[in-house]
Amino acid sequence: GAVVSQHPSWVICKSGTSVKIECRSLDFQATTMFWYRQFPKQSLMLMATSNEGSKATYEQGVEKDKFLINHASLTLSTLTVTSAHPEDSSFYICSATGFGANVLTFGAGSRLTVL
Amino acid sequence: GEDVEQSLFLSVREGDSSVINCTYTDSSSTYLYWYKQEPGAGLQLLTYIFSNMDMKQDQRLTVLLNKKDKHLSLRIADTQTGDSAIYFCAESENNDMRFGAGTRLTVKP
Numbered sequence: 001g002a003v004v005s006q007h008p009s010w011v012i013c014k015s016g017t018s019v020k021i022e023c024r025s026l027d028f029q030a031t032t033m034f035w036y037r038q039f040p041k042q043s044l045m046l047m048a049t050s051n052e053g054s055k056a057t058y059e060q061g062v063e064k065d066k067f068l069i070n071h072a073s074l075t076l077s078t079l080t081v082t083s084a085h086p087e088d089s090s091f092y093i094c095s096a097t098g099f100g101a102n103v104l105t106f107g108a109g110s111r112l113t114v115l
Numbered sequence: 116g117e118d119v120e121q122s123l124f125l126s127v128r129e130g131d132s133s134v135i136n137c138t139y140t141d142s143s144s145t146y147l148y149w150y151k152q153e154p155g156a157g158l159q160l161l162t163y164i165f166s167n168m169d170m171k172q173d174q175r176l177t178v179l180l181n182k183k184d185k186h187l188s189l190r191i192a193d194t195q196t197g198d199s200a201i202y203f204c205a206e207s208e209n210n211d212m213r214f215g216a217g218t219r220l221t222v223k224p
Contacts, residue, residue, distance in 0.1 A: 006157070034212075043203065043216040044158075093157050103146070104212060109157035 002028045004096050006107030013084055014115055021079045021092055021110045028100030029074040035067070038091040038109075050077055052098075074098065084114040121204050121215040128223050133191040135218045137204030140185060144206040147180060149189045152201045152217070161189070161202075196222045 003026040013019050023033055032051050036044040048064075050056035050071035058064045066088075068080040077096070081088050093109040121137040139147070145166050150158040164171045164178045164187075171178045177190040187206075191198055199222045204215040 043214045046212070095158075103148070103160065103163055104207070106150070106158040106160070 002096075002101035002103075002105040004030075004094065004105045004107040006094055006110050008110055009108060010111050010113075012113045012115060015085050016083055018080055018082045019084055019112060021081075021094075021112070023077045023079070023094030023096065023107050025075045025096045025098065025101070025105075028096075028105075029098045030077070030096035030101070031074065031098035033071055033077040033094055033096045034104070035069060035077075035079050036093045036095070038093060044093065047079075081112065084112070086114045088112065089114045119204055119206055119213050119215040121202075121218050123216065124219050124221070126221045126223065127194050129194060129196055131194055133189075133194045133198070133220055133222075135189045135191075135202050135204075135220065137187040137189075137215055138185055139187065139204075139206045139213075141206060141208065141213070142185065143208050146207045147178075147187050148203075148205040148207070148212075149176075149178065149187075150203040150205060150214075152203060154200075158203065191220075194220075194222050196224060198222055 005024045007022045035047045038044050047062045048056040048058045050069050052071050052074050056069035071077040091111050095104045095106045097104050119139045127133045148163040149161045151161050175192045179188045201217040201219050203217045
């Protein structure tokens with residue numbers, strides 16, 4: 001079946017630094033990828049939708065200059081949290097769909113802790 | 116906006132059946148999903164159902180959909196301690212997906 005890999009699983013960084021999270025579709029072409037954020041004990045919040053080769057569409061309230069999303073190929077999307085602060089600490093999950101994937105497939109998530 | 120609602124907690128004894136309920140408001144939903152999230156992990160797709168179906172069974176899992184009432188349920192037969200997790204209901208039209216807040220299932224020995 002369709003597999004989505006996220007890397008890194010865990011990342012700890014200092015306040016003010018930037019962190020990149022990768023989301024890869026391993027066995028299908030992901031025409032569309034989604035990025036979600038999950039706060040403790042809360043549901044997922046969609047941050048943005050990215051279509052391969054296009055600019056990402058951000059949900060209301062999500063700063064596009066803060067959360068840079070790149071989807072330059074059919075197998076890779078990246079989320080860069082720029083100038084991270086402790087309030088950006090969260091669990092970030094990507095999902096993907098496209099050719100060869102019948103349903104939305106999720107990555108395992110990346111836990112970001114900003115000190 | 117469109118909402119997906121589910122109760123936050125469910126506790127059952129090992130061996131009993133668990134039923135997790137979900138209601139949604141978007142009448143144009145095409146797919147409805149159940150995801151499982153274990154502590155510290157991402158989401159695992161358990162099962163999904165097309166909106167033109169009313170039931171789907173997959174081993175210990177039974178999904179019931181009442182489209183008229185916009186009610187979705189997940190029944191887990193012979194619940195085991197390994198089933199303890201958070202279960203998310205989600206609905207989508209095309210790729211626009213909306214999640215419930217998740218139901219934390221606790222299975223007691």
